Amino acid sequence: MLRPRAPPPGRAMPDPASPVVTRIAPSPTGKLHIGNARTALFNWLYARHTGGTFLLRVEDTDRERSTAENVEVIFEGFAWLGLDFDAAPVFQHARADRHRAAAAEMLARGSAYRDYMTPEELAEERERARAEGRTIRSPWRDAPAPAGAGKPFVVRLKAPREGETLVEDLVKGPVVFRNDQLDDLILLRADGSPTYNLAVVVDDHEMGITHVIRGDDHLNNAARQTLIYQALGWGPPAFAHLPLIHGPDGAKLSKRHGAEAVSDFAGMGYLPEALRNYLARLGWGHGDDEIFSDAQAISWFEIADVVSAPARLDWAKLNHVNQHYIRLADDARLAGLVDEVLKSREAHRPPDLAERLARAIPVVKEGAKTILELADLVLFALKERPVAVDEKLKAALAGEGRERLGRLALALSDASDWSAEGMAGTLKRFAEGEGVGLGKVGPILRPILAAGAVAPDLASALFALGRAEALARIQEVLSHVQ
RNA sequence: GGGCCCUUCGUCUAUCGGUUAGGACAUCAGAUUUUCAAUCUGGGAAGAGGGGUUCGACUCCCCUAGGGCCUGCCA
Numbered sequence: 001m002l003r004p005r006a007p008p009p010g011r012a013m014p015d016p017a018s019p020v021v022t023r024i025a026p027s028p029t030g031k032l033h034i035g036n037a038r039t040a041l042f043n044w045l046y047a048r049h050t051g052g053t054f055l056l057r058v059e060d061t062d063r064e065r066s067t068a069e070n071v072e073v074i075f076e077g078f079a080w081l082g083l084d085f086d087a088a089p090v091f092q093h094a095r096a097d098r099h100r101a102a103a104a105e106m107l108a109r110g111s112a113y114r115d116y117m118t119p120e121e122l123a124e125e126r127e128r129a130r131a132e133g134r135t136i137r138s139p140w141r142d143a144p145a146p147a148g149a150g151k152p153f154v155v156r157l158k159a160p161r162e163g164e165t166l167v168e169d170l171v172k173g174p175v176v177f178r179n180d181q182l183d184d185l186i187l188l189r190a191d192g193s194p195t196y197n198l199a200v201v202v203d204d205h206e207m208g209i210t211h212v213i214r215g216d217d218h219l220n221n222a223a224r225q226t227l228i229y230q231a232l233g234w235g236p237p238a239f240a241h242l243p244l245i246h247g248p249d250g251a252k253l254s255k256r257h258g259a260e261a262v263s264d265f266a267g268m269g270y271l272p273e274a275l276r277n278y279l280a281r282l283g284w285g286h287g288d289d290e291i292f293s294d295a296q297a298i299s300w301f302e303i304a305d306v307v308s309a310p311a312r313l314d315w316a317k318l319n320h321v322n323q324h325y326i327r328l329a330d331d332a333r334l335a336g337l338v339d340e341v342l343k344s345r346e347a348h349r350p351p352d353l354a355e356r357l358a359r360a361i362p363v364v365k366e367g368a369k370t371i372l373e374l375a376d377l378v379l380f381a382l383k384e385r386p387v388a389v390d391e392k393l394k395a396a397l398a399g400e401g402r403e404r405l406g407r408l409a410l411a412l413s414d415a416s417d418w419s420a421e422g423m424a425g426t427l428k429r430f431a432e433g434e435g436v437g438l439g440k441v442g443p444i445l446r447p448i449l450a451a452g453a454v455a456p457d458l459a460s461a462l463f464a465l466g467r468a469e470a471l472a473r474i475q476e477v478l479s480h481v482q
Numbered sequence: 483g484g485g486c487c488c489u490u491c492g493u494c495u496a497u498c499g500g501u502u503a504g505g506a507c508a509u510c511a512g513a514u515u516u517u518c519a520a521u522c523u524g525g526g527a528a529g530a531g532g533g534g535u536u537c538g539a540c541u542c543c544c545c546u547a548g549g550g551c552c553u554g555c556c557a
Contacts, residue, residue: 027557059557119555126554133484135553154555172487181485181553189555196557220486220552243488243550250549278494281506285495288505307495310550314493317507323520367519377519427516442516450517458516 020052021210024078025092025200027059028070031261032077034313035215035245035253038279042242043213044083045280045301055207056089061199066093077262082272082294090207092199099194102202102232103155103187111231112187114153115140135183155188159227167222170211170240170303177223185224197221201228204237213240213303216310240303243283243310250312257313269341269370271329274322281321282311291324319369326368331361334374341375348382356381363420363464364456376454381464383451386476393447397481404434405444409474418467423459448473 024040026032047054058074060066078085106112115138117125122136129136138156160179167175187198194202200221204212212222219241229236247257254260259268265275277291284307286292286300326334335357342349350356360381361374368374389397397405408430415426431438442458449461449470462470 025557029557062556065556122555130483130553135484169487175486177486183553186555191555193555195555200557215551216487217551218557221557223486241487246550248493252550281494283494288496290494290506309488311495312493314507317494320507364519366521431516438516440516446516454518456519 019210020047020050021055021208022047022052022213023055023057023204023207023209025057025059025203025214026074027062028066028074030065030070030073031263032074033253033260034262034265034279037077037081037262037275038245038282039214039242040078040083041081041276041279042284042301042306043211045297046211046213046303047086048298049301052210053086054084055087055209056085057203057207058089058091059196059199060091060093061096061194061196063093073263080266080272081262082276090203092203095199095203095206096194098206099199099202100188100192103194103198106157106187106228106231107155109231109233111158112155113138113141113158113184114145115156115184115186116146116151116153135181138184141184152190154186154190156184156186157224157228157231159184159224165223165226167219167226167239169219169222170238171243171306171308172219172241175219175223177220179227182224182227187228197224197228201225201232201234205229205232205234209237211238211240211303213242216241216244240306242306243308245282246310246312248312248314253313258315269337269372269374270318270322271325271371274318274325277325278318278321282313283307291321323369326365326371326374329365331358331365334361334365334371337371338375338378341371342382345375347375347379348384350382350384353382359466360464363460367456377456380450380453380455380461381469383453385469385473386480387448387451387473389477389480390447390452393444393477394481396443396447397477401444402478402481404440405474406478407434408441408445409471409478412462412474413471418463420460420463423462427458445474448477 022043024036024043026036026040044054046052056078058066058071060071075089103112107114117138117140125136125138140153141156141158159182163179165177165179165182167177169175185197186195188194203209222239222241226236245253247253249257259265262275266272273294276294277297280292280297280301281290284301284305286296286305289296289300292300335354338357338361339349339353341347342353357378360378364377365374368377411426411430411433415422417423417425427438427441431441434440438458445458446455446461449455449458449465451473455461456464465473
């Protein structure tokens with residue numbers, strides 16, 4: 001279940017001469033947030049750009065939320081998005097011993113201490129500190145261990161109170177934090193389990209991560225983590241903090257905006273290559289380039305070109321990009337995707353579905369912004385006979401309408417060129433022969449071809465339906481409305 | 483409350499002291515047209531506000547305003 005994927009064929013192995021190692025470190029909460037997906041994309045692009053290595057670390061130290069199913073969701077999300085890793089995933093929980101060892105090391109060095117404050121005392125101190133506009137302070141920072149063994153304690157970093165900590169961020173530039181603003185963060189909980197900030201530092205260091213590219217929300221953590229690196233005597237990696245993705249209204253992206261997980265986007269009919277292109281453009285740019293291939297993005301990607309301001313998700317533009325990639329997509333692949341949509345909708349799937357889709361998809365794919373739309377556009381070709389004759393069609397067929405449809409059926413069955421162009425010509429000649437405009441032909445033909453669904457222009461619809469089906473639909477209506 | 487980050491058309495962005503501030507999506511108008519879509523042509527649309535620095539600021543500095551993140555024995 002949790003095995004590494006083989007590197008896809010055609011992609012070069014990591015260049016051992018490149019020192020760059022990046023990672024994405026999601027926590028298995030049950031979904032893969034789109035913001036995490038973009039962070040992963042940037043890490044992937046940078047690793048590929050430099051010939052470096054791209055790694056996955058599952059931050060599963062929260063044993064409550066971390067389940068095998070949730071971990072699988074993450075793997076599936078990245079696989080769908082098309083991001084590949086260069087090694088098997090690292091599970092943070094499995095490395096707890098390493099984290100504890102690092103804490104012990106800091107304790108031994110005197111750069112960490114045991115804090116015996118009770119949760120209640122801590123809560124009080126937090127309240128006082130906030131009121132006074134300062135960080136929390138533990139009385140145990142410089143005090144000897146209390147008498148009587150067995151008192152529970154957490155291990156805290158003994159952070160410097162003087163001076164400043166500098167984070168040289170590749171996106172934000174130099175960011176200075178006053179050390180008295182940074183608190184003695186907890187390294188080990190009372191149960192001995194490592195906390196996030198400790199685990200991240202130890203894992204990034206031991207995995208050889210050279211560039212920590214992650215969300216903006218970790219910029220403050222970068223300062224705290226820098227302190228841990230120093231306490232351990234390690235050099236920190238390069239940091240690059242990406243601005244967050246917000247919803248169209250500027251607020252933090254959430255379910256409320258219609259989608260927040262990559263599975264949501266997949267379910268809404270977006271193609272992974274479209275999402276990659278759109279996401280890359282959100283917060284990064286290469287001049288005026290809007291539509292570009294993975295290869296181009298990889299060759300162009302520089303952290304220096306990452307934008308520093310947060311971006312809003314724009315459905316309209318995502319749709320536009322997706323439409324572009326749908327046009328480019330292979331028809332058979334689209335047919336498969338449409339079929340999945342039909343299945344999930346429990347829609348009617350005629351026995352000759354494959355042939356119908358093969359004929360109709362190339363005709364209507366130009367106008368589809370999502371696979372969901374494509375499934376709608378193709379519906380007219382999936383309807384089985386007989387076509388329902390509604391009041392509107394009945395009205396159109398009244399009087400000379402029926403006679404005209406009869407003559408049209410004849411003209412169509414005589415047609416030798418059943419292509420979209422051929423049909424356009426046939427229709428035009430027919431209208432001329434009738435001495436009327438196409439406006440007199442559309443109302444009687446369209447409902448029959450559309451069969452209650454949305455249909456493309458008459459000629460395209462005829463072509464998409466195919467000679468046999470189109471003629472049959474007309475004949476049945478003809479014999480039905482005597 | 484405190485710390486940190488951010489601020490160019492509605493949106494994503496280009497500009498890296500001197501431009502009629504460019505492009506894309508969206509939007510509007512026109513063309514095309516058997517509906518819708520697509521397509522083509524054209525138009526409107528921006529440097530948050532205030533101070534500096536400079537011969538010259540969107541660009542550099544400061545202040546204000548607004549938005550965001552962090553401030554957990556979550557990650």
